[in-house]
Amino acid sequence: MAITTAGANQNQHTSAVEFERLSLRGVTRAYGKNPPALRDFDLELGRGDFVALLGPSGCGKSTALACLAGLQPLTRGSIWRDGERIDTRPAEKRGFGMVFQNYALFPHLSVQKNVEFGLAMRRVARRQRQERALAALRTVQLEEHLGKLPSQLSGGQQQRVAIARALAIEPEVVLMDEPLSNLDAALRVEMRTEIKRIYQERGLTVLYVTHDQEEALSLATRLVVLRKGRLEQTGTPQEVYANPVSAYVAGFMGYRNLFPARFLASGPGRGVSVTAFGRSLAGTLISGGGLAADAEVTVAIRPEDLVISADADAGAVTALAEVVEYHGRELSVQARTSDGGVLHVKTDQPVVAGSTLALTARADRVLVYQGGLDRDEFAIEAGTQ
Amino acid sequence: MTQMPVTEIQSCARAERQPIRHRLADRGVDWSLLLLGPAVAVIAGLFLYPFIYGLSISFQPQAGGGALANYKNFFADSYQVGSILKTLRLALPVAFLSVALAAPLAYRCRRDFRGRKVVTLVVMLPITFGGILIAQGMPRVFSPVGWLNLTLKAIGLPQADLIYNYQGTFIAALLTSLPLSFLMMMGFFGGIDRSLEHAAATLGAGRAARFWRIILPLAAPGILTAFMLALVESFAIFPSAILVGQPDNQTHVLTIPIYQAASQNSDYTMASAIAVVLTAIELLILGVVVFVRGRLFKGPATAGKG
Numbered sequence: 001m002a003i004t005t006a007g008a009n010q011n012q013h014t015s016a017v018e019f020e021r022l023s024l025r026g027v028t029r030a031y032g033k034n035p036p037a038l039r040d041f042d043l044e045l046g047r048g049d050f051v052a053l054l055g056p057s058g059c060g061k062s063t064a065l066a067c068l069a070g071l072q073p074l075t076r077g078s079i080w081r082d083g084e085r086i087d088t089r090p091a092e093k094r095g096f097g098m099v100f101q102n103y104a105l106f107p108h109l110s111v112q113k114n115v116e117f118g119l120a121m122r123r124v125a126r127r128q129r130q131e132r133a134l135a136a137l138r139t140v141q142l143e144e145h146l147g148k149l150p151s152q153l154s155g156g157q158q159q160r161v162a163i164a165r166a167l168a169i170e171p172e173v174v175l176m177d178e179p180l181s182n183l184d185a186a187l188r189v190e191m192r193t194e195i196k197r198i199y200q201e202r203g204l205t206v207l208y209v210t211h212d213q214e215e216a217l218s219l220a221t222r223l224v225v226l227r228k229g230r231l232e233q234t235g236t237p238q239e240v241y242a243n244p245v246s247a248y249v250a251g252f253m254g255y256r257n258l259f260p261a262r263f264l265a266s267g268p269g270r271g272v273s274v275t276a277f278g279r280s281l282a283g284t285l286i287s288g289g290g291l292a293a294d295a296e297v298t299v300a301i302r303p304e305d306l307v308i309s310a311d312a313d314a315g316a317v318t319a320l321a322e323v324v325e326y327h328g329r330e331l332s333v334q335a336r337t338s339d340g341g342v343l344h345v346k347t348d349q350p351v352v353a354g355s356t357l358a359l360t361a362r363a364d365r366v367l368v369y370q371g372g373l374d375r376d377e378f379a380i381e382a383g384t385q
Numbered sequence: 386m387t388q389m390p391v392t393e394i395q396s397c398a399r400a401e402r403q404p405i406r407h408r409l410a411d412r413g414v415d416w417s418l419l420l421l422g423p424a425v426a427v428i429a430g431l432f433l434y435p436f437i438y439g440l441s442i443s444f445q446p447q448a449g450g451g452a453l454a455n456y457k458n459f460f461a462d463s464y465q466v467g468s469i470l471k472t473l474r475l476a477l478p479v480a481f482l483s484v485a486l487a488a489p490l491a492y493r494c495r496r497d498f499r500g501r502k503v504v505t506l507v508v509m510l511p512i513t514f515g516g517i518l519i520a521q522g523m524p525r526v527f528s529p530v531g532w533l534n535l536t537l538k539a540i541g542l543p544q545a546d547l548i549y550n551y552q553g554t555f556i557a558a559l560l561t562s563l564p565l566s567f568l569m570m571m572g573f574f575g576g577i578d579r580s581l582e583h584a585a586a587t588l589g590a591g592r593a594a595r596f597w598r599i600i601l602p603l604a605a606p607g608i609l610t611a612f613m614l615a616l617v618e619s620f621a622i623f624p625s626a627i628l629v630g631q632p633d634n635q636t637h638v639l640t641i642p643i644y645q646a647a648s649q650n651s652d653y654t655m656a657s658a659i660a661v662v663l664t665a666i667e668l669l670i671l672g673v674v675v676f677v678r679g680r681l682f683k684g685p686a687t688a689g690k691g
Contacts, residue, residue, distance in 0.1 A: 069583075069587055070586070070587075071583050071586065071587075090586070090591070091583070091586035091587055092586050092587070092588075092589045092590055092591050093589075094587075095589070096587055097587065097588075098583070098584065098587040100580050100583070100584060102578070102580055104578070104580040104581055104583065104584035105584075106581060106584070106585070106599060107581075107603070107682065107684050107685065107686060108602050108603055108682035108684070108686075117585070117588050117590070117598075118588035118589055121588055121589035121590050121594060122589055149684070151684055162584075165584075165588070166587075166588075169588060169589065175587075
């Protein structure tokens with residue numbers, strides 16, 4: 001399950017401290033007698049990578065980060081920095097910068113002292129400390145707030161101070177634990193761009209934990225999707241987005257229509273036909289093979305891949321538009337089929353609530369996975385684990 | 386003149402006053418204020434009235450001789466005045482030590498660990514016993530035939546003279562103020578967000594640096610509050626000063642002349658005067674501590690929006 005992240009990274013610069021590769025090998029973390037929060041987790045992080053750990057709360061992503069940072073002991077496994085084993089070192093000797101979900105700014109210290117803290121711990125001379133703190137604050141555009149206490153700043157500013165504080169020590173790797181999930185929507189998008197800009201400018205190596213697929217897709221050079229403490233899929237954002245290996249990953253990648261169906265017959269190549277909503281549906285088999293007729297499968301379709309066709313031809317699923325949301329450029333429609341199934345459609349055609357829609361989708365955009373679907377796994381509410 | 390209607394509307398709006406209920410609520414006056422009633426009555430009846438009464442009779446000496454006669458007599462008697470110093474010599478070190486001992490303990494107990502309940506229970510027991518029970522039990526441990534000295538004797542070490550003197554009262558006072566300090570500080574240490582320590586650790590701060598630079602500054606107001614409580618507690622020490630101390634010499638603390646004036650000489654005015662002196666000294670020290678605390682960081686020790 002090793003993930004290699006060799007080759008293309010977007011960074012021209014190199015980190016201050018040279019390292020080539022950070023490896024987690026078989027890392028397992030169990031709390032008491034509960035099933036492990038993280039099991040046999042392998043991850044390789046090359047210099048200049050931006051890796052996003054993605055999954056719902058409880059999938060083990062924050063645990064992986066805490067293990068790497070040295071904030072939690074490993075139950076099994078090891079962590080290596082090139083040829084050197086580092087998981088036996090305490091957190092303060094690992095030299096990673098960490099950004100926390102709740103910012104974790106020292107409330108009794110000014111912004112400047114917060115940013116200088118890591119440098120003071122490294123016994124950097126006062127003058128140099130001030131210069132480097134100022135430089136870090138300039139990176140996050142907060143240099144005019146030096147003297148303020150964290151409580152005098154807004155949430156977004158506080159998180160920028162936290163980022164500056166982590167950057168000031170010029171860490172080999174920056175670990176970010178859901179850094180944006182406490183910010184409101186507009187600020188989140190702004191800070192996301194900010195993080196990407198800093199990553200590109202400073203040539204950082206980042207491990208980023210999030211439950212938000214949009215964040216993961218927009219920031220990362222490599223995605224790692226976790227499920228119940230295990231690695232589910234890894235790849236570039238494009239790979240994972242286009243070809244989710246399981247219905248679980250599909251659910252994270254914006255395949256909002258996930259519904260159970262019955263296997264009907266195999267077609268040419270990966271083409272299959274399944275029965276759903278009382279109709280036969282042409283799709284592409286992603287996982288599973290040699291399925292018996294009537295076997296349980298799960299179908300995943302993106303809302304934007306459902307097309308409203310003009311006439312109710314034989315292949316189309318008919319559904320009644322129940323809720324129509326206006327999203328500016330497009331409409332988001334929630335429609336109900338005659339047998340009670342719910343479908344989500346994104347369209348630029350005018351739809352009014354109460355109208356009947358004939359919906360079709362291209363066979364290569366209808367992904368079919370073997371087995372049923374566990375809806376509980378998609379409880380992707382924001383929250384710590 | 387074209388502006389006339391506008392100004393008319395404005396003045397109308399100003400003239401029409403909001404109902405009294407809204408104006409009172411705006412100033413925080415509503416029915417819930419009545420909830421304060423019982424507390425105000427208790428404080429006024431059981432604390433404020435006796436205090437003012439005591440203060441006023443302290444200026445009406447039984448033997449006459451002017452309003453300040455009681456105070457003059459007290460300060461003229463060097464034996465009595467000496468009890469001020471004796472009180473301070475007992476109360477300040479006890480308060481310091483109980484905070485110093487309780488702080489690491491409270492820091493360790495701030496979060497759950499195996500055996501936390503046992504440790505907490507053991508530390509809390511002296512409160513439930515009360516001062517007199519402790520003072521009565523102490524001879525069994527510290528007297529010449531107590532188990533401590535018997536043990537020392539068995540090993541061949543010199544005897545420890547820890548009872549019926551300053552040390553005896555010191556130990557008893559420490560035992561009663563330590564649990565209070567512990568209880569108080571445990572809350573303060575526990576209120577410090579864990580991620581602050583984690584953040585400090587990832588920035589390179591070792592265990593000691595985390596304690597001195599993060600935990601201690603954030604807990605400082607709580608530590609000072611605990612110090613004040615321990616001080617007040619040991620200022621009013623009385624049973625153990627008599628039972629395990631040396632009440633006519635080393636542990637002749639201020640509460641003893643008060644007791645003597647009131648019970649033995651039946652001079653309540655003198656007792657009140659000494660009590661006022663005791664209170665004044667206490668308030669002076671508390672004033673200094675409150676001033677120092679006011680200059681510390683007092684905000685919540687949380688990590689931001691969490």
